[in-house]
Amino acid sequence: MKFWREPLDVGDIKVTKGKVTVVEERCKGCEFCISYCSRGVLAMSQTFNRKGYHFPEVVAPKLCVNCHFCEVICPEFAIFSQEEDQ
Amino acid sequence: MSAQAQAAPQAAHPQDELLRTDRIPHIWCSGCGIGIAFGSLMAAIAKCDTPRDDISVVSGIGCTGRLAGYIHLDSFHTTHGRAIPFATGLHLTRPQNKVIVASGDGDLLAIGGNHFIHAARRNVDLTVICVNNFNYGMTGGQLAPSTPFGAKTTTTPMGSPDEPFNFCALAAACGATYVARWTALHIRRLTTAISEAMNKKGFSFVEVIAPCPTAFGRRNKIRRSLDLLRFYYERSVVKNHLAPGEATIDFDNKLVVGKFVDIERPTYLDQYDMVNRGELEAWPATGVDASAAGQRKAG
Ligand code: SF4
Ligand code: SF4
Ligand code: SF4
Numbered sequence: 001m002k003f004w005r006e007p008l009d010v011g012d013i014k015v016t017k018g019k020v021t022v023v024e025e026r027c028k029g030c031e032f033c034i035s036y037c038s039r040g041v042l043a044m045s046q047t048f049n050r051k052g053y054h055f056p057e058v059v060a061p062k063l064c065v066n067c068h069f070c071e072v073i074c075p076e077f078a079i080f081s082q083e084e085d086q
Numbered sequence: 087m088s089a090q091a092q093a094a095p096q097a098a099h100p101q102d103e104l105l106r107t108d109r110i111p112h113i114w115c116s117g118c119g120i121g122i123a124f125g126s127l128m129a130a131i132a133k134c135d136t137p138r139d140d141i142s143v144v145s146g147i148g149c150t151g152r153l154a155g156y157i158h159l160d161s162f163h164t165t166h167g168r169a170i171p172f173a174t175g176l177h178l179t180r181p182q183n184k185v186i187v188a189s190g191d192g193d194l195l196a197i198g199g200n201h202f203i204h205a206a207r208r209n210v211d212l213t214v215i216c217v218n219n220f221n222y223g224m225t226g227g228q229l230a231p232s233t234p235f236g237a238k239t240t241t242t243p244m245g246s247p248d249e250p251f252n253f254c255a256l257a258a259a260c261g262a263t264y265v266a267r268w269t270a271l272h273i274r275r276l277t278t279a280i281s282e283a284m285n286k287k288g289f290s291f292v293e294v295i296a297p298c299p300t301a302f303g304r305r306n307k308i309r310r311s312l313d314l315l316r317f318y319y320e321r322s323v324v325k326n327h328l329a330p331g332e333a334t335i336d337f338d339n340k341l342v343v344g345k346f347v348d349i350e351r352p353t354y355l356d357q358y359d360m361v362n363r364g365e366l367e368a369w370p371a372t373g374v375d376a377s378a379a380g381q382r383k384a385g
Contacts, residue, residue: 021097026110030117031312053116071100072129072273075121076111080099 018066018081022056026078029053033070033079039063042070104128106158113152117311119270119296120150123217126273126294127188128157130280134184141184144173146193149224149298150217153188167197170205173212181355184213184284191218191232195253199231206260208354209288215280216253216291219298227301234337238305250335257291258330258347264290265330265347270297271319272343279345288353295322295341 007013020041027049034042034056041064042056049055056079058064064081071080099105105128114120131141138159145154147166154161164172169187177185187194194202194216205212221239222228229239229246232253236245258265264286266279276294283290297303297314308314321337326344333342352360360366 023099028111028116032117032315035312051111072125073122075114075118075125077099077101077105077125082097
């Protein structure tokens with residue numbers, strides 16, 4: 001992680017790691033999760049789901065910090081993250 | 087997806103326990119803000135200590151009104167504008183219940199406007215969540231009392247000639263005990279506001295500024311929901327405890343968001359019980375001195 005100034009307690013701060021899951025059939029392709037994931041974990045798929053929408057794909061799973069923002073901003077309950085052991 | 091991931095059963099979404107999953111995907115358009123507000127409400131309910139059987143959700147007609155049909159709690163989808171009267175009845179028969187009203191701006195404050203005013207005045211212990219998308223989405227995007235001056239709708243193709251309501255100022259003026267406004271992108275603060283509103287005794291009101299790309303955005307040259315969501319957020323300024331009358335929704339200057347009112351006031355049931363138990367002394371409490379009356383010079 002990049003900081004504009006190294007925090008004094010940087011050694012003690014634990015960055016959580018997350019595993020993000022997409023419920024593809026529920027997605028309506030609004031891109032909210034992709035735009036607002038500050039870690040660039042997600043990208044739009046080339047393929048369609050059953051309803052004809054593109055859905056997010058996890059392109060950088062290692063970068064997910066389990067912040068849940070994609071989960072709370074998704075209007076379709078189609079994506080969520082869970083904590084993963086480091 | 088790898089073969090291994092496909093073989094393992096996919097974990098369930100954490101909000102599935104509060105959703106009627108058999109009805110999902112819901113009817114709301116791609117990028118509609120109602121889904122975000124609904125998720126926020128479910129997050130607040132999940133955190134709440136009240137037993138699930140004692141929480142009920144009431145909604146009226148409209149896009150937001152469909153919400154009652156998707157939540158896995160006691161819920162009722164009432165007739166147009168009548169969510170608050172129904173919720174009032176429910177609250178009075180089961181005072182231990184937390185009754186949440188979630189509906190749109192047109193339903194709550196146009197056709198249901200009078201119910202809103204009087205429920206706030208009587209301080210009925212309800213939590214009212216208004217998803218404000220500035221128009222009547224379900225019926226094709228007509229002018230609503232929330233439509234900003236100059237904004238285009240199907241019934242005002244040249245732009246709305248009317249001044250819109252300031253719902254937060256109205257709620258506060260009528261006596262609401264909790265009043266807050268957030269945009270859908272202020273999602274964490276919105277969830278906190280809904281939690282606070284649910285825990286507040288009396289009439290509490292949370293307004294959610296939400297994108298309606300299909301009916302409102304499309305006619306106002308902001309077609310993409312992502313742009314509309316960002317537009318509301320970027321025009322907003324947070325001003326907690328500002329006098330609600332000054333909390334304007336002005337897209338050029340200040341779309342004020344924040345918590346504006348958080349006060350204590352006896353609820354409708356408190357006052358009703360007090361009067362009917364005969365605990366209230368005479369009115370007016372200071373008494374009337376008949377001999378003194380009429381002695382003070384008028385004017
Ligand atoms: S949990 Fe946070 S970091 Fe992980 S994908 Fe979602 S938004 Fe990105
Ligand atoms: S926010 Fe939800 S509906 Fe929108 S693209 Fe992401 S997963 Fe799909
Ligand atoms: S018409 Fe507007 S408010 Fe209704 S579901 Fe579509 S985007 Fe949402």
